[in-house]
Amino acid sequence: GKWKVWTEKDVKQTWPNHPSFSHKGTFGTGYLIAGSDEMPGSVLLAAKGAMRAGIGKLVIGTTPFVAGAIAGQIPEATYFFEGLIKAGDGEFPEKLSVCAIGPGIVPGEETEKAIQSILQNDWPVVLDAGALHKRTYPKNRQHPIVLTPHPGEFSRLIDQPISYIQKNRIEAASKFAVEENVIVVLKGQYTVIAFPDGTGMINPTGNIALGKGGSGDALTGIIAAFLSYYENKKAAVANAVYLHGLCADLFVKTKGVRSMLAGDIPDILPEVMKRFE
Template sequence: MIIVTTRQMQQMDKNTIESFGIPGRVLMENAGRGAIEMLSEHFDLEGARVAVVAGRGNNGGDGFVIGRYLMEMGVSVSFFLLSTRDRVQGDAGANMDLILDLLAEHALSQFIEIPDKDALEAVTEILLDHDLFVDAIFGTGLNADVRGIYRDVIELINDSDKAVFSVDIPSGINADTGAVCGVAIRADATATFAFAKAGHILYPGNFHTGDLEVVDIGIPGHIAKAQSPHIFLPEPHDIAGLIPARAFNAHKGSFGHLLVLAGSPGKTGAAALCANAAMRSGAGLVTLGVPEKLMPVMEPMVVEPMTTALAQTSSGGLDAAALDDIITLLADKAALALGPGMGTDSGTQELIKSILAIASVPMVIDADGLNCIAKNPDILATVKAPVILTPHPGEMARLTGKTTADIQQNRMETARNFAEKQKVILVLKGAQTLVAYPDGAVFICPTGNPGMACGGMGDVLTGMIAAFLAQDLSPESAALAGVYLHGLCGDLLAEDHAFGFSASDMVAGIPQALTTLLS
């Protein structure tokens, strides 16, 4: 599914009106007509009393079109304008005038202006005496906190526990970030126009949207395609198509040899989880390189992956002295996973700097690998091979010099800007993990759940993505497939356990997730 930003949608509307001569009023009519179809499918309108609560902009105009169709269907409709009639202009004003002309013929309908709090207090009882609210207060252009009577009305509607149908987006949701602008409608269903918006998909906007349906309003296809970069919500068939079928005569050499560099004292589990996840995700061979003194601990923890001892720092992490051995190891490898539990000693930092400058195979960098890069971000400019970075918000904050709160406030722009600037693929982990490409495209992962909020999950993800790299998927496809499958694995576990499952459970569940996806 393609998702667009507010700016892109506004540009598409503008281009359609100016280049094709399709009037804005026709687009508004198409929007209202499509929305009424969804409204009729989702709610029982027989005998229902419907309140169309409208702002004075185009979102209100869409609401007027919906209300007009309801009137023609014989439904009892009341219109509540959160302004005065004289302030409603343009296409919205024209559709409001149609409503006013029709009122004389529809005894069941009324039109009430609510310009201020006094007016709201006078009609609150009337407003709440309805079965269904059509929310047409704010559209996708909202970017400031909701105040005044708008806030009061939204709170009244939410507190009423009546059914709510939102037009384009629940009023109060930022269409680009999903953030609540002070207060926002909690809708049971939302009809959006032309394309879904990021605010419908991203938390917390997704929890306010309810059932979402996209209404075709007549935007020409080539105008839509001209808007880039796009945001995407991948669907199961999209991901299944990324994973190549296995030939009957395939062997372990057909699916790549992955090198994993990970582990330090106290973090052996990170290394084991990463290597084992890679095996479960289909890598033909996995070699795990760990600090030499960890070998007696690591070997019982990994059965299928091979292990090799490497030079270590005084505190037990991988050291720069291991570089020559690592170069030799990389000679026949298809991909590299770097970072889980490695530590951040100066020797480890120097090692990572050297690997980035020398390695020619695609790589995934996570955890301490990211923390080492954060101490010297300029080293990303020396990279010769494709790089996938997989930070959680805290690691992303260290990479960018921002706070975690800054990162979380606008995850999508943060991920996109970093990927474009550094020419890397960025996987920004969290609720609805984002995969950002260097060309500006961003994918929002629809899989995953809160039960996955525990230690080791990122190590598993690193192994999964690296395994797909080893199997010769493009770096973009490997990142996307790994993230989606990782979340799907968690979702399958959550069917039996809401939480309490572990990263080791995830590793064991990867084959079932693959089977589910490919079936």
């Protein structure tokens, strides 16, 4: 059928292989535009998610204040100061293979200008949090645009109450995906992943341990990483969602379900990734 529950078997079958001579260039360079002075942590969560998920290099577009606060925790990344403003002016780091924007930034003119500029480039794009605002999307892109709203954010995108969305998760996500030519990741229990061609997946992993500020930011990073080096972009998104949830399922085996922090996701990810090799 056009819709299916995504299972461990699906993840295994779509897991990419890389020859032993691969190097960081093979896995691509991600660009993460995120974080602002009063929301500095989101970018760290997304960055760790992306790097633990296997991106080759990561450039973070954020403020110097945020960079100073987080650099010691993710020394593998580099920075492009004031990346949001620079994006608005069409200024980007070189040779990108994916761009994610949204965690820790607020919607507004500056953000919108940056997004419009990003959409003119043909990288895979992930739009989350502050980047989730109503707009039209280009129809003729080669690379996917992924939106990752939770029900509250999706409610604002489609002008429907949350209760409507939760009763019609698949239909609502799929309609938007087809009409707007984007991939919709409608988050929450049984995350729905809807593609522009009308197909989609339902994710069975995850639990209420993910009900914590920042969980979505880590997911944004993982999706970006998989989009960077997967050929199969549908599987990239679905596997990212699947593994993100699996981290939480592993956590609650030994720790209290309410005790998980979003920062535990990238810490657990290496063990979860190992299961599929």
